Amino acid sequence: MVSYLPCVEVEPRQPANAAVIWMHGLGADGHDFEPVVPHLDLAPGLAVRFIFPHAPSIPVTLNNGFVMPAWYDILSLELERRVDVDQLRASAVAVGRLIAREQERGVPSARVVVAGFSQGGAVGFELALTYPERLAGLIALSTYFATRDSIVPHPANAALPIMIGHGSQDPMVDPRYGEQSAARLRELGHAVAYHDYPIEHSVSMEEIKDIGRFISACLAG
DSSP: OOOOOOEEEEOOSSOOSEEEEEEOOTTOOTTTTGGGGGGSOOOTTOOEEEEEEOOOEEEEGGGTTEEEEOSSOBOOOSTTOOBOHHHHHHHHHHHHHHHHHHHHTTOOGGGEEEEEETHHHHHHHHHHHHOSSOOSEEEEESOOOTTTTTOOOOGGGTTOOEEEEEETTOSSSOHHHHHHHHHHHHHTTOOEEEEEESOSSSOOHHHHHHHHHHHHHHHOO
């Protein structure tokens, strides 16, 4: 029997015909971005189910081994930060099961947008670019491409629409990470919409509106 990550789910008023799977950052949980949904101003006619999975609680080396919700362990914070790549990839597989579950619930993978903030965005890069079936889009917020040098992309998502958003004043995840991620994705052949905002490690209303427009564009038609 397949096991799934526990999730917060926000259902549309009509039966869902699309989904956004949105991963939180270190120490948060699936409720973190739930309040954003009403402010996205999605295109009329879209019936999007929002799925916010909870990461498991694990010891985090960076925080002296304190147990907290995390998609993977962080070993150091220098610009070339070291992470537990095996745990990151295991999290990508676990979230990938949620995409498969959406297909079972009648939402094709091509109508699924993957989104992630900070740690969740690093998982999102790995998941979306390696997923063996076409997805609708990828949103990476205030994050970094942790597996940029080792990833083996799947051709199914070679033309995946990607939005990167990053705070220009982010003290937690240096804005250079966002720029590096965009550069690496362009090397891989992706067209990337890169947005920076005058904020720290968070999202702003301007960014939320941009996210809503991006989701609407990915799911148009």
